[in-house]
Amino acid sequence: MLNKSNDHFLTKIKITQFKCFFHFKAEGFKRVNLIGGKNNVGKTAFMESCYINVHGSTVDYLITALTDIKYMRENVNLINTESKTDNGKFLDATKCYEVSSDVDFQSYSLKEGDAKKEYHLKIGYSSDVNVLNAKDVSIRVCRKNNVAFIDNVGWTDHDLTKKYEVIQTYDKESELNDFIFAFDSDIESFKVIGDKPQCKVKNQYREITEFGDGLRHYISIICALYACENGYLFIDEIDNGIHYTQLDRLWTLIFELSKKTNCQIFATTHSKEMLESFARVAKKMDEKDISYTTLVKNKQSEIVAVTRDYEMLLDSIEQDREVRGW
16 A cells, blocks of 8 residues: 555535535545534535545546435445446436535536436536436446445445455455454454355354444444545444444544545544544544534524634634534
């Protein structure tokens, strides 16, 4: 693994239209970014907009990202990355998307009328609009290997197995096992046997489904950090299944590996314990390449962002100010 420039990092974004966002702006993002706010304020939708933006550099990549967010919302596992399939109904779930950032610009809209349906897509400011007739479109799944999204229910066995292949490619199995042992000292090692992720306990391998959701989430994050070298990782509800006593360990892992792999992280939470752990570990490690963004609604019910850098966040925490958007 070789560290490269972090010029690919997304530092600012403008969402003209997508789901609950209209003329929304946010900036000041760093290598590791935590997103907070009340339930249903749009944290997941914000992450989806970022995921689409950094992923959608071609028509196929853009269409794949748009279908991905619907799959993740439905928590189904139907995409075969090796084949063509009709995912039109998942693409149709998004009616409009227009986002610009220092990474890329995309616009997408679904046009229906006069007994026809078209997809209008534009990538980059200088490009022409691509008009695709729905009847003639064969959606080809095309996904970037170093861009990943871990949803709030965690990865399927298939997703985890695919990312574990990167661990094997880089001969990082022993490092992974050290991280897992630190999380749970009863676990001797982790492997994928057949197509099933399994953990070894007392010299016997057992399927990961026999353990708590937190372990799957933890292993998924580690594998994704290796797989997303020089890319992006999005983690929805990062504290899902993780006991509060393990939060500092999780952030230590994320800060260390994201720097090593040059991976930009975006994660959501509504947990005070997770936010306090984020700030505490950053201070302990002197990790200043972080930001905390709170999504709130103003008096006009518009979503706005308040982003704090390392110094501002630590000051707010130490002064016991409420920064979660409640």
